[in-house]
Amino acid sequence: MIAGNLRHLRVFLAVADTSSLTRAAEAARVTQPAVTQALAKLEALAGLPLFRRTPQGVFTTQAGGVLRARVDRALAMLDQGFAEMAPRLSLTATRAQLTALVAVVETQNFSLAARRLGVSQPTTHRAVTELEREAGRPLFQRTAHGVVAVRASATLALAVRLAFAELDQAAAELAELAGGEGGQIVVGAMPLSRAFVLPQALIRFRALRPRVPVRVLEGSYDELLTGLRRGEIDLLIGALRDPLPIADIRQERLFDDTLVLLAGAGHALLGRPVSLPALMAHPWAVPRQGTPSRAQFDAMFADAGLQPPQGLTETGSVILMREMLADRDHLACISRAQASGELARGLVHVLDFTVPGAARPIGLTLRQDWRPTPAQQALLSAIRAETGA
Numbered sequence: 095m096i097a098g099n100l101r102h103l104r105v106f107l108a109v110a111d112t113s114s115l116t117r118a119a120e121a122a123r124v125t126q127p128a129v130t131q132a133l134a135k136l137e138a139l140a141g142l143p144l145f146r147r148t149p150q151g152v153f154t155t156q157a158g159g160v161l162r163a164r165v166d167r168a169l170a171m172l173d174q175g176f177a178e179m180a181p182r183l184s185l186t187a188t189r190a191q192l193t194a195l196v197a198v199v200e201t202q203n204f205s206l207a208a209r210r211l212g213v214s215q216p217t218t219h220r221a222v223t224e225l226e227r228e229a230g231r232p233l234f235q236r237t238a239h240g241v242v243a244v245r246a247s248a249t250l251a252l253a254v255r256l257a258f259a260e261l262d263q264a265a266a267e268l269a270e271l272a273g274g275e276g277g278q279i280v281v282g283a284m285p286l287s288r289a290f291v292l293p294q295a296l297i298r299f300r301a302l303r304p305r306v307p308v309r310v311l312e313g314s315y316d317e318l319l320t321g322l323r324r325g326e327i328d329l330l331i332g333a334l335r336d337p338l339p340i341a342d343i344r345q346e347r348l349f350d351d352t353l354v355l356l357a358g359a360g361h362a363l364l365g366r367p368v369s370l371p372a373l374m375a376h377p378w379a380v381p382r383q384g385t386p387s388r389a390q391f392d393a394m395f396a397d398a399g400l401q402p403p404q405g406l407t408e409t410g411s412v413i414l415m416r417e418m419l420a421d422r423d424h425l426a427c428i429s430r431a432q433a434s435g436e437l438a439r440g441l442v443h444v445l446d447f448t449v450p451g452a453a454r455p456i457g458l459t460l461r462q463d464w465r466p467t468p469a470q471q472a473l474l475s476a477i478r479a480e481t482g483a
Contacts, residue, residue: 096139097189097261102132103165109133110162113151140268157271164264168257175253179246180229187225192254194221199251202240259325266467278307279470282318284332285410286456290431291331291480299476306469322461328470330459331477333386342462348481350453353390355445356426356433358419368447370398377405379415379426390451391427416441
């Protein structure tokens with residue numbers, strides 16, 4: 095666990111910056127033996143030498159350079175969070191305390207936080223109390239329903255999540271330098287990508303990286319975006335948003351997609367041009383409220399001065415839509431790309447109707463300052479290659 099001792103990481107960075115154990119000890123306000131001990135523990139964790147010792151000084155190896163870049167970024171994130179809470183925490187806060195803080199911020203309950211961490215409730219409470227004492231201010235407001243983080247605590251908790259994610263990436267890169275594989279890649283997949291882009295991209299990626307674990311998470315856009323911003327998810331793939339919902343993310347367009355109206359075999363509206371009023375008489379399976387697809391579906395009727403159909407089933411599942419269309423009465427509105435597999439196999443059919451509105455951009459959503467590992471970069475390249483981007 096590279097982030098096991100934050101003090102060791104600050105000592106490591108001091109050595110990398112000064113190329114001297116003596117000057118690093120002075121900068122970090124520890125003894126030179128403590129510097130030597132910290133480096134030895136970090137090199138044991140990394141499984142690689144981090145420095146070359148020469149008569150001119152100590153200099154980072156390739157592995158040391160990788161770790162230095164990640165530690166520099168991680169500590170900068172933490173220090174920004176400490177600055178708002180209490181700058182002295184940069185000298186005193188431990189990983190255990192910060193992990194407890196994050197768990198309590200997320201669960202709003204000391205008992206639930208302790209259960210998540212696998213420790214006792216008094217241990218979690220003590221860790222947070224120690225942080226409060228060092229900060230000289232309360233970190234939470236106690237209410238009848240639990241504890242609510244003050245603004246500075248929530249800011250620090252986000253910084254901690256991102257900093258520890260950065261250090262996890264460092265561990266993955268060091269494992270790769272040592273000839274192995276470390277960490278995992280977490281993809282937030284919106285419905286279209288699960289059916290169209292991601293399967294083939296993962297096959298392409300797996301041929302190059304047969305041992306790297308990949309975890310695919312499903313959920314609403316808001317849920318996945320929260321996970322991305324916390325560092326729990328590495329990348330999102332699906333419909334892009336306009337305007338950008340928040341400034342700390344960036345979007346990359348891969349291709350444009352259109353909406354189509356679908357029916358099952360034998361539906362009365364197949365095989366002839368369809369008018370909007372004719373669509374009103376049928377029950378529908380449509381995307382959920384709040385999605386770009388649903389907004390375009392609703393606008394199709396509103397722009398014509400019509401109320402949208404009343405019998406709506408909201409879903410992001412093309413499988414559920416396909417099964418509902420088998421009744422020869424239901425219709426569905428969905429991305430053409432998302433339904434490409436069902437269309438190719440003749441399981442559903444496109445109505446002779448053009449959904450008005452611009453094509454929807456589909457692409458990647460990433461954290462603004464995210465720096466992918468080589469393995470993560472390989473997956474990004476596979477996704478781009480699959481879409482021709």
